[in-house]
Amino acid sequence: MSGADLTVRALPPLPEVRPGDDLAALLTAAHPAPFPDDAVLVVSHKVVSKAEGAVVRLADVVPSPRARELARELDKDPAVVEVVLGQTREVVRARRGVLICRTHHGFVAAHAGVDGSNVAAGSVVTLPVDPDASARRLRDALPGRPAVVIADSFGRPWRHGQAEVAIGCAGLVALDDRRGQADREGRELLATQIAIADHVAGAADLARLKDDGRPAVLVTGLARWRTDEHGPGAATLRRAADEDLFGAA
Amino acid sequence: MSGADLTVRALPPLPEVRPGDDLAALLTAAHPAPFPDDAVLVVSHKVVSKAEGAVVRLADVVPSPRARELARELDKDPAVVEVVLGQTREVVRARRGVLICRTHHGFVAAHAGVDGSNVAAGSVVTLPVDPDASARRLRDALPGRPAVVIADSFGRPWRHGQAEVAIGCAGLVALDDRRGQADREGRELLATQIAIADHVAGAADLARLKDDGRPAVLVTGLARWRTDEHGPGAATLRRAADEDLFGAA
Numbered sequence: 001m002s003g004a005d006l007t008v009r010a011l012p013p014l015p016e017v018r019p020g021d022d023l024a025a026l027l028t029a030a031h032p033a034p035f036p037d038d039a040v041l042v043v044s045h046k047v048v049s050k051a052e053g054a055v056v057r058l059a060d061v062v063p064s065p066r067a068r069e070l071a072r073e074l075d076k077d078p079a080v081v082e083v084v085l086g087q088t089r090e091v092v093r094a095r096r097g098v099l100i101c102r103t104h105h106g107f108v109a110a111h112a113g114v115d116g117s118n119v120a121a122g123s124v125v126t127l128p129v130d131p132d133a134s135a136r137r138l139r140d141a142l143p144g145r146p147a148v149v150i151a152d153s154f155g156r157p158w159r160h161g162q163a164e165v166a167i168g169c170a171g172l173v174a175l176d177d178r179r180g181q182a183d184r185e186g187r188e189l190l191a192t193q194i195a196i197a198d199h200v201a202g203a204a205d206l207a208r209l210k211d212d213g214r215p216a217v218l219v220t221g222l223a224r225w226r227t228d229e230h231g232p233g234a235a236t237l238r239r240a241a242d243e244d245l246f247g248a249a
Numbered sequence: 250m251s252g253a254d255l256t257v258r259a260l261p262p263l264p265e266v267r268p269g270d271d272l273a274a275l276l277t278a279a280h281p282a283p284f285p286d287d288a289v290l291v292v293s294h295k296v297v298s299k300a301e302g303a304v305v306r307l308a309d310v311v312p313s314p315r316a317r318e319l320a321r322e323l324d325k326d327p328a329v330v331e332v333v334l335g336q337t338r339e340v341v342r343a344r345r346g347v348l349i350c351r352t353h354h355g356f357v358a359a360h361a362g363v364d365g366s367n368v369a370a371g372s373v374v375t376l377p378v379d380p381d382a383s384a385r386r387l388r389d390a391l392p393g394r395p396a397v398v399i400a401d402s403f404g405r406p407w408r409h410g411q412a413e414v415a416i417g418c419a420g421l422v423a424l425d426d427r428r429g430q431a432d433r434e435g436r437e438l439l440a441t442q443i444a445i446a447d448h449v450a451g452a453a454d455l456a457r458l459k460d461d462g463r464p465a466v467l468v469t470g471l472a473r474w475r476t477d478e479h480g481p482g483a484a485t486l487r488r489a490a491d492e493d494l495f496g497a498a
Contacts, residue, residue, distance in 0.1 A: 006456050008255035008470070108407040153443070157406050158357040160486050161424045161444030165408065175410045194402070194454070195410030202412075203452035205443070206471065207255050221257070222455065237409050 006221035008203050013213035019053035024141030027216055035144035038223035040172055042204035044215035045152040046118065046125055048134050048168075054126045055119065056083050070094060080114065080124060087112035087126055090241065103127060106238040107167060109154050127152065131168025132233030139170040139230065146218075147171035147226050150234075151201035164205040166197035166237060170230040172222070173197075174237055196225050197234055255470035257452050262462035268302035273390035276465055284393035287472035289421055291453035293464035294401040295367065295374055297383050297417075303375045304368065305332050319343060329363065329373060336361035336375055339490065352376060355487040356416060358403050376401065380417025381482030388419040388479065395467075396420035396475050399483075400450035413454040415446035415486060419479040421471070422446075423486055445474050446483055 011030045017023065027041070035041065049055065063071065063078035067085055071078035074097050081099070085091075088101040092108055101112035105127070113127040128134045128150065135148040142148070150168030155161075166174060174197035181192070204217035260279045266272065276290070284290065298304065312320065312327035316334055320327035323346050330348070334340075337350040341357055350361035354376070362376040377383045377399065384397040391397070399417030404410075415423060423446035430441070453466035 006255070006257035006452065008257070008452070156444075158488050159414065159444065159447070160488050161442045161447065163412070163444045163447050193410045195405075195408065195412045196455070198408070198410065198412050199451035199455050202448035203255065203257070203455060206445070206448050206452060206474075225455075239407050239409050 006203065006219060008207040008217060008219050010204075010208040010212075010214040011216040011218060014047060014215060017047040017050040017215075019050065019055060021051045022141075023047060023051040024138055027138075028143060030216065031218065035142060035146035035218070036220050037144070038220050038226060039144065039146035040149060040200055040219045040222050040226070041138075041142065041146045042149045042151055042201055042217045042219060043138065045113075045127060045131065045150050045167055046115065047215040048128050048131070048138070048150055049125045050119075052128055052134065054128055055123050056126060057123050058083070059122060070099070074099065080111075080116070083124055083126065084112045084114045087114060102241060105131070105167075106235075106240065107154075109152070113152060113167075127167065132170065132230075132235055133168075135168035135170035135233060136230045145171065147222070149197055149200050149204070151204065153205070164198070164201035165195075166201045166234040169197045169234040171227055172200070173225045173227060173231065174234050176225070195237060197237065255452065255468060257456040257466060257468050259453075259457040259461075259463040260465040260467060263296060263464060266296045266299040266464075268299065268304060270300045271390075272296060272300040273387055276387075277392060279465065280467065284391060284395035284467070285469050286393070287469050287475060288393065288395035289398060289449055289468045289471050289475070290387075290391065290395045291398045291400055291450055291466045291468060292387065294362075294376060294380065294399050294416055295364065296464040297377050297380070297387070297399055298374045299368075301377055301383065303377055304372050305375060306372050307332070308371060319348070323348065329360075329365070332373055332375065333361045333363045336363060351490060354380070354416075355484075355489065356403075358401070362401060362416075376416065381419065381479075381484055382417075384417035384419035384482060385479045394420065396471070398446055398449050398453070400453065402454070413447070413450035414444075415450045415483040418446045418483040420476055421449070422474045422476060422480065423483050425474070444486060446486065449474075 014026050058079040061079040061082050063082040067082035068078045071081040090102040093100040103112045116124045131150045139148040148170050149166045151164045153162040154165050176194040178192040207217050208214045307328040310328040310331050312331040316331035317327045320330040339351040342349040352361045365373045380399045388397040397419050398415045400413045402411040403414050425443040427441040456466050457463045
């Protein structure tokens with residue numbers, strides 16, 4: 001049992017991605033050689049959302065009374081709050097100008113992942129409708145079928161700073177579930193499920209500068225986590241609403 | 250502004266580490282060449298704790314009445330609960346057999362980071378008393394003074410799986426604070442603090458198998474996050490108890 005060497009390298013910048021663009025073609029152009037056998041391609045969710053048309057012009061949004069009220073409380077744009085609520089199954093918390101929301105997918109994220117940075121003025125980007133499906137489609141359209149991770153940066157309770165997490169995934173074991181296995185002394189390991197896909201997303205982020213126009217990062221050396229099937233995706237990383245913090249699944 | 254290539258490689262296995270061992274000497278023996286200029290050495294907290302003697306023999310522990318009561322509720326060993334409470338400033342949650350604790354350092358972790366796996370039978374390991382100080386000492390004792398990250402795996406609310414985080418750090422920017430900077434369109438970035446040291450800890454974990462006896466991983470390509478001074482360490486990643494989930498600092 002030996003460790004593997006990883007390499008992490010950002011692909012060259014992509015052109016600005018617009019709704020309807022063929023993201024797989026843009027990525028293939030940015031990496032003309034076939035992707036290596038053990039490759040995982042980590043793609044920022046924002047270009048996936050843009051290509052899929054998950055972009056909302058705020059001028060087209062009619063805020064509901066609830067959105068207007070929350071916007072007043074939080075000192076935010078009512079149109080943005082309306083978009084956030086449209087992505088939201090449950091508002092987990094609304095304080096200090098931030099809405100923490102459980103999205104329709106089941107992610108818990110500030111502003112339900114709605115983001116206005118690096119988007120045309122007057123527009124915001126929402127999360128892909130089904131990021132695991134996006135990852136599967138992208139994977140099937142890329143030469144060599146690299147595993148695909150779609151990443152976003154989420155805040156965390158108890159710790160400062162945002163961390164990259166996998167919101168979509170195909171062809172990679174997202175969660176290594178080793179519960180029931182033994183340690184070197186033969187005792188059962190406790191609570192050992194490792195968030196592989198989140199670690200991959202975080203590693204990828206180290207190889208690029210935020211907003212440097214390089215939304216895709218190639219990670220090699222992860223052959224043991226690669227799967228031929230697309231697999232259950234990043235959905236395995238979402239904790240259901242009725243499970244406690246740190247509670248057992 | 251271009252991204253950097255990262256490489257991530259586990260050092261060979263270390264011998265079993267015992268209280269009083271010179272961890273820097275063991276690591277230097279495992280990596281005879283000087284560490285490269287842009288190196289970050291990620292070390293599992295467990296070997297740091299063991300070398301520092303942060304190991305408790307359960308037979309020597311006298312559980313308090315509160316520890317006995319909690320142990321009954323949670324179906325746990327009263328001696329282990331006593332050790333956990335000794336590490337704890339505040340019990341955040343006690344359910345489903347798990348104690349979520351805020352440690353004296355200010356970390357929020359299951360069982361206050363007390364761990365019985367890969368330790369001699371009848372003993373548990375606690376977190377280092379001051380992991381940032383441990384990182385600084387280790388760094389100063391290693392040839393080439395690589396940056397040092399001391400890592401542990403923490404559970405997260407809302408997401409399944411444990412993720413590696415930095416509990417100690419020296420010579421690396423742990424938190425990249427870009428609040429107030431602008432996006433490519435010139436608009437202010439919101440909530441952009443990136444947990445660099447946590448990403449590094451997660452990347453390192455991908456290069457080793459849990460319990461494969463390789464507690465140290467060398468990451469290169471992080472020159473832009475390296476600092477000559479030790480810096481404020483992983484303390485910058487701890488959110489104070491009186492700050493809300495996702496609340497502003």
